[in-house]
Every structure is written in structure tokens, then in C-alpha cells.
Amino acid sequence: MTHYYCQPMYNPVYYPNGYPVRQVTTIPYNYYYQQQVRQFPDVDPTLFEQSAKSMQHLMKEASLVLNELAKSKPFAKKVMDAAQQSNMKEVDQLIKSTGIKSKVETTFNPDGINLKLSSKVGGSDCCHLTIGLRWL
Template identity: 65%
Template sequence: MINYYCQPMYQPVYYGNLSFINHSPAYVATNHYKSNPSRQYPDVDSTLLEQSAKSMRNIMKEASIVLNKLADSKSFANKVMYAAQHSDMTEVERLIQSTGITSKVKTTFNPDGIMLKLSSSIENVECCHLTISLRWL
């Protein structure tokens, strides 16, 4: 009869009495997350955040349009995949734009699938983007 003894992957280390460490929620809230009183933060202006959220909402609607077209139209999906497999980037981009979306789209593909990055800008600065990765192999 063979007897196997399994040792733990790590050995606990005892550092003595650590009862002085207090990890209660009240301690953490009052001591670990206090702001640095010497650091001054600018006043909060959520305008850009709100604009980014509105732009993202639009991007998500347009992403749904593309996804619905790919999911519901076998001929459209075949055309996109065929163009990508033949490295016809112009045709892939034309097909994606033919869905009626207005967002800026950067398309990349490889033998495994396709990636669409929809983005939006506010005052010529990219404020938000959504990346969709779809597999076909």
C-alpha cells in the first residue's frame, strides 16, 4: 500500500500578536480613506462627464444597430466575413457604415474574428469608446 502525504502549497506565517490591527468598517472609513487635508482639489464640474455619458448612450444605440444587423441578416454577416477574410478593409468599413450608424468606427479583424471600436469626440477630444469583439472561428 502506498501512502501519500500532501503538503499545503504554503505555510502560514505567525507574526505574534496582531490584535492591535483594527479592520472594523468604522476604523477603515475614518482612517484609511481620509482625504489629505494639504491637497486641494478643484471644484467639481461634471459637464464633460455628462456629455461623455450622453455620447456613450448614442454609441451603445449604434452598436445595437450593427449587432442586430449581423445577428439578423445572414447575408450581411456573410458579406462582412468574406470581405474581412479577403483583407478588403474598405468593403468591411463600407458594410459597417451601411447600417446607418454615424459614430466613428475603427475595424480590425484576424482569422478568429472581428473587432469594432466605436468612438465619439467632444471638442476634438475622444470622450468615450465602446469595443465590440466578435468571434467567427
Template identity: 55%
Template sequence: MYYYYQPHYYQTPYNSNTYQPVVGAPLSNHHSMHQPVQHAQPNLMRYVAQRNVAPAQRNSNPQPSNGSPSAYPAVDPELLYESANESNKLMKEASLVLDKLASSKEFGARLMDVAQHSNTEEVERLIHSVGITSDVDIKYNPDGLELEFKSKVQSLDCCKLSISLRWR
């Protein structure tokens, strides 16, 4: 007496080529137990291909449905160009503040002292005293200082540069 195993095929996200159950001997007693092994060939591969591959193929073509590349708007790098130039300016001004803090322990001590006393106007005055002209948001707490340099191009917020410094 021997048992017959009927495999069940469930929908799976895994590669079905690695899963091929062995179909057992038929229930009839007329066949030998040493019958050649047959591998099941489920239709799961077609399901996986349709579900996982076909959507990627549909989305891999960025062309419009009519196939005309002229349906995209023309690119205008002017705003990007201006934003990059403004970002360079912000980086130079941030560098002024960092250079001052890195070269003068007295300046850093004064900044920390006025921040500890919650003198926001003096903190802003000290930061601007190094020569920056950009709009900068200054935040501080007992652990450090946060500076966010911002700029506008054509009345649009175009760029930001954030610096966080820890002092405790």
C-alpha cells in the first residue's frame, strides 16, 4: 500500500521554477512502484509573469500613449541655473559663519552665552555680524545651534541650506 500526494498550487511571489513537486504513483495497483517520476508543470509561471513582469513592461515606456515625443513640454533650465547660483551664494555665506566659529573661541563663547540667556536678538546680531546678507532662520537650544539659509528666485522659494551644530 502506498499513498498518493496531490500537490496544491497557490499563488506565490516566488520563482516557480525552483518549486516542482513530485507527483506520486497513481492509485491503480496495475502500475509498478518504480514508475518514472513525473514533474508537475503548473500554470503558475504564466500567472507570475503576467502579474509581476507585464506591469513593469507597461511602465518602462515613458513615451505618451500616442508615441509622439513632442507631447512633453520643452525644458527650460533658467530657474535651475538661478537656483544653483543662489545656492552657491548661500554656501559662501554659511562658510563665513562656520569659519568665524572655527577660528574664534571667543565668538563661540559669546554666542553660546547669549543663547543660554535666551537673548534671541543678540544671537541674530552676532550671526549677521560675520557679513551674511541672506535670509537665515536661527534656532538654538541647550544642545546646539541650527541655521537655515534661504533664498528666493523670481519670488519663488528656490533653495535652502541647513546647518546643525552641536555645542553640548
């Protein structure tokens, strides 16, 4: 049994004199649903998987920095002093001295410090891990 949704749809029919006349037709009830069904291409999770592995590496390196800041009050004081003096080179050197190899962008303000660790897969940026720590 076919069900029809009776929404009018106007298809102009022209008489020989050139004037259009509206003709009402019916549309199957699933017409609009069928129009929205889309086909998606097959996915390739290779880059996604590599990004996840790279992010795991970034998290291990972030853990190195956080462990050093948490266990060594003198180290944390050096980082804060260098940041307070806007000595970006010293802050970067201190962060790198924890043993991390990834690219790190450091920003700070009077309230705290932000560390953005980045990684590449296949020559393009894939992963970013941002750590925000407050000191005031």
C-alpha cells in the first residue's frame, strides 16, 4: 500500500494563449527524507591514528614539565622570576631543561603561564597541547 502526503506542489501548465494554469500534484510522504540521505566517502583513519600517537608523546613531555614544576620549588621560582622580568629566552631554556624535545611556545602574564606543545606528522601540524598554570 502506498501512502501519499498530500502537500500541494504547483507545476505550471501553459495553455496555447500563454497563460499559466496551476495544477496540483501529490508527493510521496518520504520524498523529503529521500532528498536528505547523503552518501559519505570511506574514511582513512591513518592520520588520525598517527595524531593520537603523537599526542600521547606530547602528554608524556608535558608530564615532565609539570613534574619538575610540582616537585622543585626552586625551579618553579626561577621560571616565575624569569617571566616576571620578561626574559623569554630564560623561560624557554628552563622549560627545555626538563628534557622535552617538542616545540614549545610559552606565553605569560601577571596571572600565570601558558605552554603550547606542538607536534608534526608527515610534515604538517597535527597536534597541540596547551597547558595553563596560574601563579597569582
